[in-house]
Amino acid sequence: MHIFMQKLISPNAPGSGQLLALILSRQATTRPDIERVSGLSRATVAHRLDELLEIGLIDETAARQPSGGRPARILKLNESFAxxxxxxxxxxxxxxxxxxxxxxxxxxxxxxxxxxxxxxxxxxxxxxxxxxxxxxxxxxxxxxxxxxxxxxxxxxxxxxxxxxxxxxxxxxxxxxxxxxxxxxxxDALIDNDVNLMALSEHRRFYPNADHFFFVKAGTGIGSGIVTRGQVYRGGRGASGDIGHIQFDAPKAPLCRCGKLGCVEARAAGWAIARDLRTLGFEGQTARDVMALLDRGTPECIRRIREAGRVLGEVLADVVSILNPTTIVIGGTLSQAGEHLIAGTREMIYQRCLPLAIEGLAIHTARSDDRxxxxxxxxxxxxxxxxxxxxxxxxxxxxx
Ligand SMILES: [Zn+2]
CATH class of the missing domain: 3.30.420.40 (ATPase, nucleotide binding domain)
Incomplete structure (x- = not known):
């Protein structure tokens, strides 16, 4: 085994792997910051970083003069390593x-x-x-x-x-x-699409949000939780299934899961399309609903605003239980922007305690279909x- 590998997997913490974790999480990206956060001496940090630099796993940029500070070299992952x-x-x-x-x-x-x-x-x-x-x-x-x-x-x-x-x-x-x-x-790893959308949106656009909640509002509805940078999956990977939480509602509509009054049956793209068909419009999916919205159809706008309030009902419960700092709503319906999330915000602010909504940010997703x-x-x-x-x-x- 190569000498570097032995050190990388050395049980003496914090080793090169731990320093790499600090760099990847952006907790510390300069040598002085790594010394401060890890508590290691300058010589030890230099030695361990040399290991990572020599195998090509990280790069160090040329020294730059941040405004008013000492010149700093930034350490970052070499993205072409593999x-x-x-x-x-x-x-x-x-x-x-x-x-x-x-x-x-x-x-x-x-x-x-x-x-x-x-x-x-x-x-x-x-x-x-x-x-x-x-x-x-x-x-x-x-x-x-x-x-x-x-x-x-x-x-x-x-x-x-x-x-x-x-x-x-x-x-x-x-x-x-x-x-x-x-x-x-x-090696292969698999997960559901909502957890992975949540992970990608978090890492690309909200890397500092420690308690992040992502909703996919499309033809169906689901959600993903990212806490301290990790996807929270619960006991068996079923966490975040907000689409099939049921609310008692007059004339609770039948869901495609077979139960009555699910969030999906009241707010998902397929449910909005179902209601619009009774008014004489055509469509089955969230995309069809967006096409009607793009034409400025008043009945469609009204129905999307209603769906936003239903989402807000379930998200108010989520906020009370999980106290996220950032909620991002993605999926096809999120293209409706304020038409959808105005009602969501309204319900959350109306129902949650002041401490839970202090500093809470609610946005539509910035990721595309990748x-x-x-x-x-x-x-x-x-x-x-x-x-x-x-x-x-x-x-x-x-x-
Ligand atoms: Zn259901």
Whole structure:
């Protein structure tokens, strides 16, 4: 084993892996800051950083003079150290991409395939495209951290499988992770699309928000929780399923899950489209609803504002329980902007205690439709660069 690897995985804390964690989380990105936060001497910090610099895992910029301060060199991850393979399975298309460690997309391919085709045809396409894309960017399998997969279904993250009722019935309990690892010869991680959108939106735009809550309001409704930079999944990966919380409402509408009065049945894209059809408009999905909104249809505006208040009802409970500092609403319906979130804000401010809403920020999402695939890449990057894994990761890439 290379001398650096031995030190990287040395149990004497804080080692190079811990210093890397400080740099990645941006808690400390200069030598003086690392000395201060880690409590290590200048010589020890220099020695450990040299290890990371020599293997090419981090870069140090030329000294710059911050206004009024001493010149500082900034330490950051070398984003071209390795790559990830990422895939995002949607209901009718699957995207596959190779990313650097930014993550930024280096090459990508979109395949039109229905999620109802089942696991083998779709995973087969992902493996085939993945190999072709890695060839295109000229990376060897040893330089690939792993494959991350985003799925539009409840996912048992630990077990690497889809569980329970979803649009992916044939996938129930199929060993997705095992299949990908065997086929591609690299580690695989899977999660549901909302958790990964939450992770990507947080890391790119709100890295300092310690208690972050993301809502996907599209044809369906779901949410993801990122606390202190990590996705909070709960006991089995089912946390954040706000779409099927039920409220007693007069004439509670039937949900597609079979229960009455779910948040989805009152505020999701499919439910708004259902109500608009009774008024003579056409449409089935959140996209159809947005098309009506773009034409300035008053009935559509009114129905979206109502949906915003329903979201606000459930988010008021979320705020009372979790006390997030930032709530971001994404998904297709969030393109309605203030039409949607004005009502959401109103309900949260009306129902929550002053301390819970002090400093609470509520925004619409800034990510585009690549949030799922970038989140899948981030999942792999985080797993491979954590202090307990970094020794094995470097040994594999550097050899
Ligand atoms: Zn439901």
């Amino acid at each position: 790559v990830t393979l990422a895939a995002d399975i949607g209901e009718s298309v699957t995207r596959v991409a190779v990313t650097d460690l930014g993550p930024r997309i280096l090459a990508e391919q979109t395949v039109a395939i229905d999620v109802g085709s089942g696991p083998l045809p779709i995973l087969g396409e992902i493996a085939r495209c993945g190999r072709a894309l890695l060839k295109r960017v000229g990376r060897k399998p040893s330089q690939v951290f792993g494959v991350g997969l985003s799925l539009p279904a409840p996912v048992d993250h630990e077990g690497g499988r889809v569980v329970g009722p979803s649009v992916m019935r044939q996938w129930d309990n199929f060993d997705i992770r095992g299949w990908l690892e065997k086929s591609l010869g690299i 949030a799922g695939i970038l989140g899948a890449a981030q999942l792999v990057i985080d797993a491979k660069l954590q202090p307990s894994a970094i020794g094995a990761t470097v040994a594999r890439v550097v050899g």
